[in-house]
Amino acid sequence: MNGVLKIGVLASTNGTDLASLIKFEKEGKLDARIALVLCNKECPAADKGRKAGIEALVVESKGKTREEFDELVAKELEKRGIELIVLIGYMRLLSTPFVRKYANKIINIHPSLLPDFPGMDLDVHSAVIKNGRKTSGCTLHFVDEGTDTGPIIIQKTVEVANDETPESLKKKIQPLEAIALLEGINAFSQGKIRVEGRKVLLSDANTSAVLLDGRKLSEKCLEESRKKLEKILVKEKPPVLQVILVGDDAASKVYVKMKKKACEKTGIAANIHHLGGNTSEKELIELVEEFNSDEKTTGLMIQLPLPKHIDTRRVLEKIRLEKDVDGLNPANLAKKFEKPGFVPATAKAVMRLIEETGVVLEGKNAAVMGRSVEVGVPVRELLVKKKCVVTTVHSKTENPKLATGSADILVVAIGRPNLVDASFVKSGAVVIDVGINKLDGKLVGDVDFNSVEKKAGFITPVPGGVGPMTISMLVENVVEAYENSLQNGLKA
Numbered sequence: 062m063n064g065v066l067k068i069g070v071l072a073s074t075n076g077t078d079l080a081s082l083i084k085f086e087k088e089g090k091l092d093a094r095i096a097l098v099l100c101n102k103e104c105p106a107a108d109k110g111r112k113a114g115i116e117a118l119v120v121e122s123k124g125k126t127r128e129e130f131d132e133l134v135a136k137e138l139e140k141r142g143i144e145l146i147v148l149i150g151y152m153r154l155l156s157t158p159f160v161r162k163y164a165n166k167i168i169n170i171h172p173s174l175l176p177d178f179p180g181m182d183l184d185v186h187s188a189v190i191k192n193g194r195k196t197s198g199c200t201l202h203f204v205d206e207g208t209d210t211g212p213i214i215i216q217k218t219v220e221v222a223n224d225e226t227p228e229s230l231k232k233k234i235q236p237l238e239a240i241a242l243l244e245g246i247n248a249f250s251q252g253k254i255r256v257e258g259r260k261v262l263l264s265d266a267n268t269s270a271v272l273l274d275g276r277k278l279s280e281k282c283l284e285e286s287r288k289k290l291e292k293i294l295v296k297e298k299p300p301v302l303q304v305i306l307v308g309d310d311a312a313s314k315v316y317v318k319m320k321k322k323a324c325e326k327t328g329i330a331a332n333i334h335h336l337g338g339n340t341s342e343k344e345l346i347e348l349v350e351e352f353n354s355d356e357k358t359t360g361l362m363i364q365l366p367l368p369k370h371i372d373t374r375r376v377l378e379k380i381r382l383e384k385d386v387d388g389l390n391p392a393n394l395a396k397k398f399e400k401p402g403f404v405p406a407t408a409k410a411v412m413r414l415i416e417e418t419g420v421v422l423e424g425k426n427a428a429v430m431g432r433s434v435e436v437g438v439p440v441r442e443l444l445v446k447k448k449c450v451v452t453t454v455h456s457k458t459e460n461p462k463l464a465t466g467s468a469d470i471l472v473v474a475i476g477r478p479n480l481v482d483a484s485f486v487k488s489g490a491v492v493i494d495v496g497i498n499k500l501d502g503k504l505v506g507d508v509d510f511n512s513v514e515k516k517a518g519f520i521t522p523v524p525g526g527v528g529p530m531t532i533s534m535l536v537e538n539v540v541e542a543y544e545n546s547l548q549n550g551l552k553a
């Protein structure tokens with residue numbers, strides 16, 4: 062049990078199921094915490110919450126439209142980081158914006174089998190008996206825009222005896238409602254619920270995400286680049302990549318060596334220019350300009366980070382767009398990577414890995430954690446280009462899980478070891494981990510792999526995910542720059 066999922070209960074009446082949930086939580090059976098009971102009027106449910114030491118709030122609805130009232134409710138839920146909304150005897154119709162905002166995050170327990178006999182309390186049981194039904198029960202379902210029409214999560218059934226009364230039926234069904242609620246919330250908390258259209262898939266087993274193997278895909282991409290280069294190569298003018306490294310950052314030294322090796326494997330000459338840590342900005346810019354006008358240079362990249370005394374942006378701005386194979390000249394981002402600019406290698410790597418999943422991106426929710434100019438912002442732009450609905454989450458975001466928890470695509474580039482665990486992730490999501498961090502002498506990502514792989518649909522490992530793909534995408538860009546230079550006869 063992780064006990065971290067925060068649930069908010071919306072109630073208007075007795076809250077009998079709330080009392081059962083409170084009991085389950087006390088007994089350690091509930092994989093969640095009841096963080097709030099919110100009522101639209103004073104009612105026994107609010108009292109039950111308060112007595113159990115749970116915050117109980119009454120939001121006044123008088124004089125407010127349904128939308129205005131729900132907006133207030135949403136604010137209260139957001140303030141407390143509520144991740145799942147549970148309706149227990151909530152006597153209000155929810156507004157469409159509210160239902161859309163919390164799609165597949167609102168559950169309702171219903172004292173009958175859907176789609177039959179919606180109604181409340183004894184009326185529903187009377188209807189079952191009157192209509193000669195042989196079975197009845199209860200339904201736990203997600204709330205959609207219709208009245209009690211949302212995807213069904215769990216149904217429990219009982220036999221309707223010949224001499225059944227509404228009261229006796231209620232007595233049989235009430236305990237089942239409590240169990241259905243418990244099972245549904247626990248399944249939600251453990252990432253065992255997947256919703257596909259109107260279907261809810263409940264898994265018992267601990268499913269594992271499909272691993273997106275960046276090493277393997279990178280080898281494939283390098284081989285494609287090698288073949289392409291072989292076809293277009295002009296022997297007297299071979300492609301050359303200039304890599305500038307300033308200072309002695311240990312990780313950077315490793316990365317530039319890997320880039321050189323991948324280039325050479327593909328048939329590209331790569332020269333590493335290792336400058337001292339006290340190189341001035343002026344000296345660095347002079348070198349950039351020298352390569353800009355050097356006819357033999359196909360591509361030019363500066364390994365980041367640069368020492369603090371150098372203004373990175375000012376230097377990157379000087380790289381000629383046709384040769385900016387790492388795609389980091391800010392003008393390139395402003396022009397949304399239109400030619401002659403290139404898509405930044407890391408962002409391109411992220412997109413290629415997402416493409417590998419075969420998931421249709423158009424209209425999907427995506428969250429990008431991190432808004433650096435090198436990674437987070439380009440990835441956001443590329444996802445928007447693919448018609449995703451994209452939310453950027455950064456260090457000042459108040460409730461990051463609200464965005465990440467509904468994201469079908471989650472890209473994490475924050476440089477915080479293992480910060481993103483399963484509670485951030487929507488069940489079945491594509492999770493791309495850009496982070497590279499050292500923790501206890503080991504390389505780890507920003508995503509807590511062990512916890513997230515049980516919930517996600519696809520996941521990249523660290524190492525072996527985005528890292529190798531970034532290198533092959535750089536190589537791809539160099540080959541493209543070379544092709545362009547041959548076609549356009551690029552002059553100094």
Ligand code: NAD
Pocket residue numbers: 407430431432433434435436437454455456457458461474475476477480495496497498527528531
């Ligand atoms: P950065 O430090 O420039 O930016 C980090 C971003 O994360 C910022 O926008 C910040 O607001 C956000 N952030 C920080 N803490 C957060 C939190 N708790 N919740 C939400 N957002 C938070 O970093 P960067 O250059 O974008 O790199 C990010 C990570 O990706 C680093 O680990 C870096 O080593 C790695 N990286 C990997 C590759 C690769 O090829 N695999 C390439 C570049 C960067």
